[in-house]
Amino acid sequence: MSDTSTTPLRWGIASTGGIAEQMTRALRTLPHAEVVAVGSRSQESADRFASEFDIERAHPSHTDLCADPNVDIIYVASPHSEHHDMTMAALNAGKHVVCEKAFALNAAEAGEMIESARRNNRFLMEAMWTWFIPAVVDIRRRVNAGEIGEIVSVDADFCLDISDPDGRHRQADLAGGALLDLGIYPLTFPCFVLGEYPDEVKAIGRLTAGGVDATVAGVAAFPSGALSTFQTSLDAVSGLGARIVGTTGRIDVDPPFWFTSSFTVHSLGADPQHVEMPSEGLAHEAAHAMERIRDGHIHSNVVTWDATLRTMQLLDEVRQQVGVVYPSER
Numbered sequence: 001m002s003d004t005s006t007t008p009l010r011w012g013i014a015s016t017g018g019i020a021e022q023m024t025r026a027l028r029t030l031p032h033a034e035v036v037a038v039g040s041r042s043q044e045s046a047d048r049f050a051s052e053f054d055i056e057r058a059h060p061s062h063t064d065l066c067a068d069p070n071v072d073i074i075y076v077a078s079p080h081s082e083h084h085d086m087t088m089a090a091l092n093a094g095k096h097v098v099c100e101k102a103f104a105l106n107a108a109e110a111g112e113m114i115e116s117a118r119r120n121n122r123f124l125m126e127a128m129w130t131w132f133i134p135a136v137v138d139i140r141r142r143v144n145a146g147e148i149g150e151i152v153s154v155d156a157d158f159c160l161d162i163s164d165p166d167g168r169h170r171q172a173d174l175a176g177g178a179l180l181d182l183g184i185y186p187l188t189f190p191c192f193v194l195g196e197y198p199d200e201v202k203a204i205g206r207l208t209a210g211g212v213d214a215t216v217a218g219v220a221a222f223p224s225g226a227l228s229t230f231q232t233s234l235d236a237v238s239g240l241g242a243r244i245v246g247t248t249g250r251i252d253v254d255p256p257f258w259f260t261s262s263f264t265v266h267s268l269g270a271d272p273q274h275v276e277m278p279s280e281g282l283a284h285e286a287a288h289a290m291e292r293i294r295d296g297h298i299h300s301n302v303v304t305w306d307a308t309l310r311t312m313q314l315l316d317e318v319r320q321q322v323g324v325v326y327p328s329e330r
């Protein structure tokens with residue numbers, strides 16, 4: 001493994017879909033990252049991806065990618081149903097792993113993945129990129145500093161019109177549904193901003209004929225007393241913004257709230273303050289993962305294992321309330 005501060009970390013990209021492309025582009029912008037390999041379920045797709053991004057080695061299976069001795073860290077960018085097995089294989093092969101959200105199918109799988117990282121002494125992090133976006137980090141700082149007083153409520157929505165019946169979003173066996181893909185953002189945005197997880201959540205959902213959640217709306221209650229509302233859907237496009245309301249003001253987060261570059265602070269008795277903070281997208285989380293690895297850690301201190309487990313427990317609870325059970329859970 002290359003682990004000195006002068007040697008670039010060598011990334012392998014597991015899967016060749018949309019977010020894999022975005023992450024590969026983001027890694028290209030980082031000075032100490034090299035994308036050296038890609039793995040796909042087919043040689044053809046691996047070759048296409050490798051050629052597009054000028055990647056040295058194209059593997060026709062995840063097993064081959066994991067066996068590549070010149071890969072230090074694997075980015076798992078497959079559908080949710082595949083995260084557990086692909087992450088376990090990579091960790092058992094001695095690779096560090098950054099795994100896309102939703103981290104797993106359920107909390108039980110997430111617990112096994114974390115245990116495997118511990119056993120193999122390898123870095124593992126859920127790719128919750130929102131928690132590294134500069135504007136989001138600054139919003140959390142302002143909330144913690146009491147700029148808008150005690151927090152009363154946080155509201156966020158993430159609804160897109162994703163109608164393709166054959167796409168992964170609507171496939172139960174790929175752990176589709178709005179919640180794991182989109183709803184995870186409005187559900188966990190208040191957790192990050194408030195620095196706590198809810199002790200109660202109530203949700204109602206409408207399911208597709210195929211048994212995944214098309215729309216979910218809910219409310220969560222936090223130990224501090226704050227309430228949050230969240231809404232997610234595959235059937236319509238929402239405003240994609242977020243609002244944080246406190247006893248002495250509010251913060252309006254401009255869309256898309258989960259990687260926003262601007263927000264407005266409204267404090268009682270003061271002129272609104274509009275703040276612009278551009279971001280480098282996925283590069284922030286990747287840079288953080290590499291820094292943690294270089295410093296000898298096997299977990300993130302931002303997206304902690306505890307946070308990931310609690311996120312999965314929340315998702316499990318909401319799925320249970322709306323009646324979504326994936327085929328592999330039956």
Ligand SMILES: NC(=O)c1ccc[n+]([C@@H]2O[C@H](COP(=O)([O-])OP(=O)(O)OC[C@H]3O[C@@H](n4cnc5c(N)ncnc54)[C@H](OP(=O)(O)O)[C@@H]3O)[C@@H](O)[C@H]2O)c1
Nearest residue numbers: 015016017018019020040041045077078079080100101102
């Ligand atoms: N952070 C973000 O902003 C963001 C945005 C979008 C999605 N995501 C997350 O990233 C993950 C992937 O999303 P995506 O939008 O990139 O998905 P996608 O475009 O559908 O690509 C998923 C890829 O996974 C691979 N795969 C492995 N097993 C598969 C299976 N059984 N069925 C279908 N594909 C399979 C395929 O690549 P091969 O054919 O090469 O094997 C496929 O191209 C999800 O966890 C999603 O929630 C994150």
